[in-house]
Amino acid sequence: MxxxxxxxxxxxxxxxxxxxxxxxxxxxxxxxxxxxxxxxxxxxxxxxxxxxxxxxxxxxxxxxxxxxxxxxxxxxxxxxxxxxxxxxxxxxFMPRGSLDKYLFNQSSELEVQYSKVLDWKTRNGVIRDVAQALDYLHNGCEKRVLHRDIKASNIMLDIFYNGKLGDFGLARTIQKRNETHHSTKEIAGTPGYMAPETFLTGRATVETDVYAFGVLVLEVVCGKRPGNMYAQDDYKNSIVYWVWELYGKGEIISAVDKRISYEENEIERVKWEEEEEEVDIERVKLEEEIEIVLILGLACCHPNPNQRPSMKTVLMVLNGEVSPPNVPLERPAFVWPAMPSSFKEGEDNSLINGTLTPFTQLSGR
Missing domain, CATH: 3.30.200.20 (Phosphorylase Kinase; domain 1)
Known part of the structure; x- marks a missing residue:
């Protein structure tokens, strides 16, 4: 309707x-x-x-x-x-408000209603919800849609903390169903979530949406803001750089939000003694699950767009149907040109209404 x-x-x-x-x-x-x-x-x-x-x-x-x-x-x-x-x-109306209010520490007394710490089950569910929404936009609706502004403040939560993607003010519909990109002379999006190639090409693609989703995954798991980068090679203050460094050291699990309590996930804890070490089986399984999601987030944030997984692959990983993509221990250098696998030179880049090209300054929306 x-x-x-x-x-x-x-x-x-x-x-x-x-x-x-x-x-x-x-x-x-x-x-x-x-x-x-x-x-x-x-x-x-x-x-x-x-x-x-x-x-x-x-x-x-x-x-x-x-x-x-x-x-x-x-x-x-x-x-x-x-x-x-x-x-x-x-x-x-979304009674639980936006996701960002639950991920970051709030100092205002007005935010006391958002003081609940989301447990892992809820966070993982929200990640899956957003992945399903993006897969629908990219592959499931009649005309392919690029959201162009995926971020925690645009994820709304219903009464049961299910995630819903909102704010389509920057979204664009691709004219031809087999097209996957939109060209503009103006850069749209929010710093910290924008793929490095965006600053050079001005193009929005399914891969730039995937990159923003990857940043979202990392901040949901880590409870940290994404950072605010103004150039494609300035990543040292970003959550992507930080998590990738920990991954390279074999310490990626230490990136997890310390406020997540294993008890909150209602896990039946089973322990036994092995070589004088107490092993928590369920905790190990849970950490393996979280690690897979973090690695998936890094895969989505690969500097080169043709190395990022599709949202269909993302969903398969989240559903346990396939293993996460291989991610190098060291963050690769950004190389351009590295055309997205979806990009075909010479295609008609026009939109259904090409005159509607909003501009978001690099200082963010």
Whole structure:
């Protein structure tokens, strides 16, 4: 069912006139408010900044892109409103908020509701949820979609802490189903999640989405922010560089968020004595599982796009169907040109609506 067109007065009433008491957060181009519609349905209403040209572009992109998508791991766009210069987007309400609020230590008393530490089972589930959403965008819907802004703050959690990918303001639909890339003169995305080739080519590809997913995997497991790189060779302050260094030393498991308690995973702990060492079988199994996910994250963050796994392969690894890709102990140098396996020179790079090319400065959204 297509998103509904709402009247401004309906959404004004639902949000209490966009009351600050109903404010849920602030995005790159507007505020988000909690609203209650006439049928007592809870929603989230994004109010796009009136004077933002980029915001208007995002508004159109959201309506034209996510409005036609349907997947359990995508935040559902319920409706929209364009009236009296107001641009409003209405989404399903996600009661647990965004993932980033649970991953990083919060200092504000206002964030006490997000003080819950997500256990490994929940984190692993969210990673799988996002992988399913991306596989759908890349391979499962009628027209291939590139999200272009995968990050923890764009992952929303429902009441059961299931993950849903949201914020399609930078997303673009590929005109031909067998195409996998989109060219632009402007760089879109968030520093720390952007693949190194993006800074040289300006192209968004399925591989650049995979790279951002890999960074997301690392921060979910490690509970660390991704870092903020401005050049493709400046990785020493990034989570990718840090985890890769530990991997090369054989210490990758030490990257795991120390707040994750094994007891929280309700594991039946079985121990026995072997050569005077106490061995926790279930803990070893759990660490092996976490290590596989970390290595998968590094594989997705390979500097060269043609070495990154597809989202189909990612899902197979997460489901235990195949082993993770081989990852070198030392992070390879970024070499260009190294065209993505999906990229074919000479293809028509145009989008369904090529005029909608939002720009996100390197300082982030």
């Amino acid at each position: 297509a998103p509904k067109k709402y009247q401004l007065k309906e959404l004004m009433k639902a949000t209490g006139g966009f009351s600050l008491q109903n404010k849920l957060g602030e995005g790159g181009f507007g505020m988000v408010y909690k609203g209650i519609l006439g049928n007592n349905k809870e929603v989230a209403v994004k109010r796009v900044s009136k004077n933002s040209r980029q915001g208007k572009q995002e508004f159109i992109a959201e309506v034209t892109t996510i409005g036609s998508l349907h997947h359990k791991n995508l935040v559902k766009l319920i409706g929209w409103c364009y009236e009296s210069k107001e641009l409003l987007l209405v989404y399903e």
